[in-house]
Amino acid sequence: MNKNILLLGIILFTILTVGIINERSTRVQESITYFPIDPKVTFKLTNTSLNPLKPKKSDKYLVEWKLESTLDRKAYLRQDVGLLYSNGRLVAKQGNWKQNTPSLIQERQVVVRGSALIQALTFHYAEVHENQEHIFSSQEMSADQIYVVHSRNGTFHSFRNVFSKQEQEWKLTLDQQTKNLLHHSWEKGIKYFSINPNHYYSYPLTELFFNSSSTALPGFTEQEKKRIIGNLWEGLYKNYFLGIKKADGTRIKPIGSTVPLILIAKDKSHLIVLTETANGEPTLLRQLIEYGP
Numbered sequence: 001m002n003k004n005i006l007l008l009g010i011i012l013f014t015i016l017t018v019g020i021i022n023e024r025s026t027r028v029q030e031s032i033t034y035f036p037i038d039p040k041v042t043f044k045l046t047n048t049s050l051n052p053l054k055p056k057k058s059d060k061y062l063v064e065w066k067l068e069s070t071l072d073r074k075a076y077l078r079q080d081v082g083l084l085y086s087n088g089r090l091v092a093k094q095g096n097w098k099q100n101t102p103s104l105i106q107e108r109q110v111v112v113r114g115s116a117l118i119q120a121l122t123f124h125y126a127e128v129h130e131n132q133e134h135i136f137s138s139q140e141m142s143a144d145q146i147y148v149v150h151s152r153n154g155t156f157h158s159f160r161n162v163f164s165k166q167e168q169e170w171k172l173t174l175d176q177q178t179k180n181l182l183h184h185s186w187e188k189g190i191k192y193f194s195i196n197p198n199h200y201y202s203y204p205l206t207e208l209f210f211n212s213s214s215t216a217l218p219g220f221t222e223q224e225k226k227r228i229i230g231n232l233w234e235g236l237y238k239n240y241f242l243g244i245k246k247a248d249g250t251r252i253k254p255i256g257s258t259v260p261l262i263l264i265a266k267d268k269s270h271l272i273v274l275t276e277t278a279n280g281e282p283t284l285l286r287q288l289i290e291y292g293p
Contacts, residue, residue: 032079032081032234033137033234034227034230035127035137036136037139037226038138041073041128042072043069043070043072046068046140047066047068048082048144049066050118050144051066052146052156052158059113060111062109062110062111062112063112063118064108064109065094066105066107067080067082067096067104067106067142068103069103069124071103073128074100074101075101075102075126076099076100076127076135077125077126077127078125078126079125079127081125081233081237081241082094082095082123083241084119084120085121086113086117086118087116087117088181089181089278090256091110091112092110093241094106095241104124112148114150115148115150115170115174117177117178118146119206120144120145121141121143121206122142123141123236126139137230141229143206144160147159147167182258185275186202186261188276189274189284192282195263199266200264200266200272201217201263201264202263204262205236208229208262227290228264231289232273232287235285236285240260240285244257244275244277246281246283255278256277260274261273261274269289270286270287272285273287
């Protein structure tokens with residue numbers, strides 16, 4: 001009798017322990033949480049790269065998409081989140097997380113159709129535990145973009161930088177096509193949600209990486225900018241990467257959605273993330289701008 005009770009107790013303890021571990025793993029996997037930035041913790045490497053491969057079928061080709069990063073030390077949690085856009089619409093996403101490691105590498109091949117401006121953006125994140133009471137974070141962004149042109153004769157040509165008049169014409173065409181689609185989408189959302197654009201500074205998410213350290217977020221200190229970007233990605237991960245959260249509380253897959261427009265209130269009170277789902281429905285995420293370390 002006592003042996004049966006002891007055995008039952010061991011089984012229940014094991015089930016409870018596994019449940020706690022699984023619950024912790026799920027929480028870690030499904031959240032990016034902003035903590036005060038530790039300036040002593042730095043990334044030795046952050047990189048996003050795109051490499052077009054041989055065509056898969058007539059008007060389709062493969063793009064090799066790689067994300068990699070290395071922190072200067074092991075972190076309690078390392079996480080990289082990547083978004084891939086073709087002509088302004090999300091075509092793929094990838095994310096990975098590990099505990100007690102400095103480095104992450106992710107690589108996949110994505111099928112893309114036709115001529116395209118392909119843009120990739122990654123948020124590199126580390127959660128560092130100094131002890132139970134002091135938790136810090138480190139964060140960086142990286143990006144890459146390429147132009148791929150599918151000619152009428154079936155050949156493909158790709159480039160990052162313009163070296164010829166023809167490449168310049170292709171670049172202007174693809175840039176304008178993407179710009180027209182996104183502006184139409186954003187104007188639709190601004191009208192739908194009755195947003196006054198004069199009250200905001202606006203930045204496409206794909207351009208925030210290039211502007212965050214210079215012209216973006218005017219009036220904020222560098223420390224405040226880092227907190228805004230950290231909180232922004234915390235919200236994007238929960239309400240965009242894992243699924244777009246609609247007004248009724250339901251979630252839909254983000255694939256096919258447009259590049260989010262980030263609207264920063266000029267009174268420094270809040271920001272808005274504006275995007276459009278694959279089926280044309282405008283969606284909005286609002287965040288209060290928090291101040292502090």
